[in-house]
Amino acid sequence: xxxxxxxxxxxxxxxxxxxxxxxxxxxxxxxxxxxxxxxxxxxxxxxxxxxxxxxxxxxxxxxxxxxxxxxxxxxxxxxxxxxxxxxxxxxxxxxxxxxxxxxxxxxxxxxxxxxxxxxxxxxxxxxxxxxxxxxxxxxxxxxxxxxxxxxxxxxxxxxxxxxxxxxxxxxxxxxxxxxxxxxxxxxxxxxxxxxxxxxxxxxxxxxxxxxxxxxxxxxxxxxxxxxxxxxxxxxxxxxxxxxxxxxxxxxxxxxxxxxxxxxxxxxxxxxxxxxxxxxxxxxxxxxxxxxxxxxxxxxxxxxxxxxxxxxxxxxxxxxxxxxxxxxxxxxxxxxxxxxxxxxxxxxxxxxxxxxxxxxxxxxxxxxxxxxxxxxxxxxxxxxxxxxxxxxxxxxxxxxxxxxxxxxxxxxxxxxxxxxxxxxxxxxxxxxxxxxxxxxxxxxxxxxxxx
Amino acid sequence: xxxxxxxxxxxxxxxxxxxxxxxxxxxxxxxxxxxxxxxxxxxxxxxxxxxxxxxxxxxxxxxxxxxxxxxxxxxxxxxxxxxxxxxxxxxxxxxxxxxxxxxxxxxxxxxxxxxxxxxxxxxxxxxxxxxxxxxxxxxxxxxxxxxxxxxxxxxxxxxxxxxxxxxxxxxxxxxxxxxxxxxxxxxxxxxxxxxxxxxxxxxxxxxxxxxxxxxxxxxxxxxxxxxxxxxxxxxxxxxxxxxxxxxxxxxxxxxxxxxxxxxxxxxxxxxxxxxxxxxxxxxxxxxxxxxxxxxxxxxxxxxxxxxxxxxxxxxxxxxxxxxxxxxxxxxxxxxxxxxxxxxxxxxxxxxxxxxxxxxxxxxxxxxxxxxxxxxxxxxxxxxxxxxxxxxxxxxxxxxxxxxxxxxxxxxxxxxxxxxxxxxxxxxxxxxxxxxxxxxxxxxxxxxxxx
Numbered sequence: 001x002x003x004x005x006x007x008x009x010x011x012x013x014x015x016x017x018x019x020x021x022x023x024x025x026x027x028x029x030x031x032x033x034x035x036x037x038x039x040x041x042x043x044x045x046x047x048x049x050x051x052x053x054x055x056x057x058x059x060x061x062x063x064x065x066x067x068x069x070x071x072x073x074x075x076x077x078x079x080x081x082x083x084x085x086x087x088x089x090x091x092x093x094x095x096x097x098x099x100x101x102x103x104x105x106x107x108x109x110x111x112x113x114x115x116x117x118x119x120x121x122x123x124x125x126x127x128x129x130x131x132x133x134x135x136x137x138x139x140x141x142x143x144x145x146x147x148x149x150x151x152x153x154x155x156x157x158x159x160x161x162x163x164x165x166x167x168x169x170x171x172x173x174x175x176x177x178x179x180x181x182x183x184x185x186x187x188x189x190x191x192x193x194x195x196x197x198x199x200x201x202x203x204x205x206x207x208x209x210x211x212x213x214x215x216x217x218x219x220x221x222x223x224x225x226x227x228x229x230x231x232x233x234x235x236x237x238x239x240x241x242x243x244x245x246x247x248x249x250x251x252x253x254x255x256x257x258x259x260x261x262x263x264x265x266x267x268x269x270x271x272x273x274x275x276x277x278x279x280x281x282x283x284x285x286x287x288x289x290x291x292x293x294x295x296x297x298x299x300x301x302x303x304x305x306x307x308x309x310x311x312x313x314x315x316x317x318x319x320x321x322x323x324x325x326x327x328x329x330x331x332x333x334x335x336x337x338x339x340x341x342x343x344x345x346x347x348x349x350x351x352x353x354x355x356x357x358x359x360x361x362x363x364x365x366x367x368x369x370x371x372x373x374x375x376x377x378x379x380x381x382x383x384x385x386x387x388x389x390x391x392x393x394x395x396x397x398x399x400x401x402x403x404x405x406x407x408x409x410x411x412x413x414x415x416x417x418x419x420x421x422x423x424x425x426x427x428x429x430x431x432x433x434x435x436x437x438x439x440x441x442x443x444x445x446x447x448x449x450x
Numbered sequence: 451x452x453x454x455x456x457x458x459x460x461x462x463x464x465x466x467x468x469x470x471x472x473x474x475x476x477x478x479x480x481x482x483x484x485x486x487x488x489x490x491x492x493x494x495x496x497x498x499x500x501x502x503x504x505x506x507x508x509x510x511x512x513x514x515x516x517x518x519x520x521x522x523x524x525x526x527x528x529x530x531x532x533x534x535x536x537x538x539x540x541x542x543x544x545x546x547x548x549x550x551x552x553x554x555x556x557x558x559x560x561x562x563x564x565x566x567x568x569x570x571x572x573x574x575x576x577x578x579x580x581x582x583x584x585x586x587x588x589x590x591x592x593x594x595x596x597x598x599x600x601x602x603x604x605x606x607x608x609x610x611x612x613x614x615x616x617x618x619x620x621x622x623x624x625x626x627x628x629x630x631x632x633x634x635x636x637x638x639x640x641x642x643x644x645x646x647x648x649x650x651x652x653x654x655x656x657x658x659x660x661x662x663x664x665x666x667x668x669x670x671x672x673x674x675x676x677x678x679x680x681x682x683x684x685x686x687x688x689x690x691x692x693x694x695x696x697x698x699x700x701x702x703x704x705x706x707x708x709x710x711x712x713x714x715x716x717x718x719x720x721x722x723x724x725x726x727x728x729x730x731x732x733x734x735x736x737x738x739x740x741x742x743x744x745x746x747x748x749x750x751x752x753x754x755x756x757x758x759x760x761x762x763x764x765x766x767x768x769x770x771x772x773x774x775x776x777x778x779x780x781x782x783x784x785x786x787x788x789x790x791x792x793x794x795x796x797x798x799x800x801x802x803x804x805x806x807x808x809x810x811x812x813x814x815x816x817x818x819x820x821x822x823x824x825x826x827x828x829x830x831x832x833x834x835x836x837x838x839x840x841x842x843x844x845x846x847x848x849x850x851x852x853x854x855x856x857x858x859x860x861x862x863x864x865x866x867x868x869x870x871x872x873x874x875x876x877x878x879x880x881x882x883x884x885x886x887x888x889x890x891x892x893x894x895x896x897x898x899x900x
Binding site: 003008011013017018020023025028031034037039041062084090132135139141143168170172177178182184198200201202209212213215220222223232233235237240247248324325327330333334338343344346401403404450 | 453454455456457458459460461463464466467468469470471472473474475477478479481482484487489491511512515529530533534535536538539540578582585586587589590591593594618620621622623624625626627628629630631632634645646647648649650651652653654656657658659660661662663664665667668669670671672673682683685686687688690696697698771774775776777778780783784785788789791793794795796851853854900
């Protein structure tokens, strides 16, 4: 039974996690005898989120996992038939779905790679109906994880390599699964750990966290004071940071400092979640010079810069709402070749480049100089590296999944390879993306012929 | 085995879908012998997203489903133990989790109800460890669905009751599950249907959609022209709208109009996805006066108003990116009473009201005049209606889940009951929320005693 008002999502469901038109178009392709024509689609981002100079590609692992497992159950086909929408669809459509798997090739840039506008993160080469059908899911996973990885990379970049960056966004993430994917992309983008227990355990990491105001309020109400709450929590979690801003931050810090001086308590860290974080952190540092000071509360890369400029004494940042929500990465997935014929779109402001493409990155001394967007069949110059690699062949992944650590290192190297004007927060300038002569010729000849 | 790099989410996993500190605090409560103290937590929103005059409460169904099913497996407990984080936790913590279920009561406003800042959408009354543990998941589901339902209600409000509003956000939603929840909340908030096949089928609805540029490009490239693509799609889906902006919108409309006049084709609708939608829609209407015109492309409530003011001839709107992403609803979940003692927080800008509360809504002729935020034990005046109802008792739902249709009707009535200045997009003024004398006295006496 498909119907389920609670919207519980299982792996089996993923084949139906698509826009209706992907299925109606597939039926149309079958009817026209075009379903198996070799097609190539590319996934790219036309316009970046405001003030983003680069994007960090992320989400490929989940995309490949989806492609590998894609299939339809009889129950799903029945549910589709019962909608009545496919009354005029050819019978062969159903047998195609019934036995259908994803049998195509995928070329993609590695997760953790910096990319720029109009550069394909991924290309699917598959029978037309398959390449079309997978659009919605691929965009969903890559758009979101790329957004979060990029934000995480930006936060790491401004916070510096020694800052402790914690992912605290689960309560604000857009759905439970959204919180898992956010945690993965945040870690791969440069954060140190996540408070999300499930995400951490699934990724083989140790979850992290401090304590909440409610503990101070609950134990304080029953046992008498904020200090009783601190002592209680410290008893079971002696290395966990204490949250000291429930009532009077500085008063709490002063009392802790006295206990530390008197040798009554070993405090390793505190968290500040409200008030003037820069000023409070300086006072807390003077009272408790040897502890780790964490700050949280609607922080993002801009606020980290502001705090650092204000001389805040903050060692670690809890990053939540502004990391895991906000304006999206608006990736699109467009057909670039069908049956050997390059295609492009001419709609105003939404025109695309025709043909299967490759990104040739020109790098010197680990610094990106420029990119060249060319055709897939072009060869790289001696100082260039092609970024799109074959990651899935005939429906099977070419390599085993990478670890988060590997991807995190790649992200770090990617960001370090960018020019300062691309990394800066204010008015960043993207790395120049030159269009190859061959690609420009193809585009012009396409226009001349249409 | 918990570890799973693909982050597949199953219902079993939900107990670990929480911030680490919920579990460490639970262990601390056990150690202090406080785990079963009766506690009350309330979920509310301090500050609304920019320019929102009201919120439509949503996500309760998924919250209750989570509470009802909550339990820990041995495998999960083992994974937690293996982190080493709980080395000093009392042994009883593990037996508590092992046998633990949610056994508390929940009071909540019905889904589809308009609420204002600081009004509790939900109150959990349960043993302290349980009430604390569920915070993260409850916030996750209610924050997101409330955001989407509110946006959907705003879009419906400005588009008018006759407009066709379609949810097209899956490719931009934050994770696959995020897209399902977005579809649910959007329908319950006032949209007509969703393109998300899985969401539609799970909710017992018919999915909707048109066609994509890729079909025009693929069939056009092989069979020769845009018109061939239209004819092909029309053959199998004679009532589906045609997407006419791949090359030249007006030229495509003119050719379709000729076919319609000549009786060669029955066109029921078209979609415009780029260009000047107001101008194009007027021209298309003059060419094809009897068809349904859909528009899409980064539309939101502001853009709908702009299009209507520009005299656009648009019957239906495809709503995606700006419906399902963006700044979040920042709901919080705060302890308000422990062991019969009211609690509150005094941090700067983050102070809370103490005690278990009720919203008393004063309404006349189906119009909201004002709300009174009082204590739960206060009685309603004759012209007031209490909004928080008992929805879960001792861990069991009081009523079966509501249908989307029921919730959608409630949303519609809620929005209709708001004053015009609360509904408007520019500088909306929320309905006045008065603090009852009893609540204010409690707050003052709490402050006096601390």
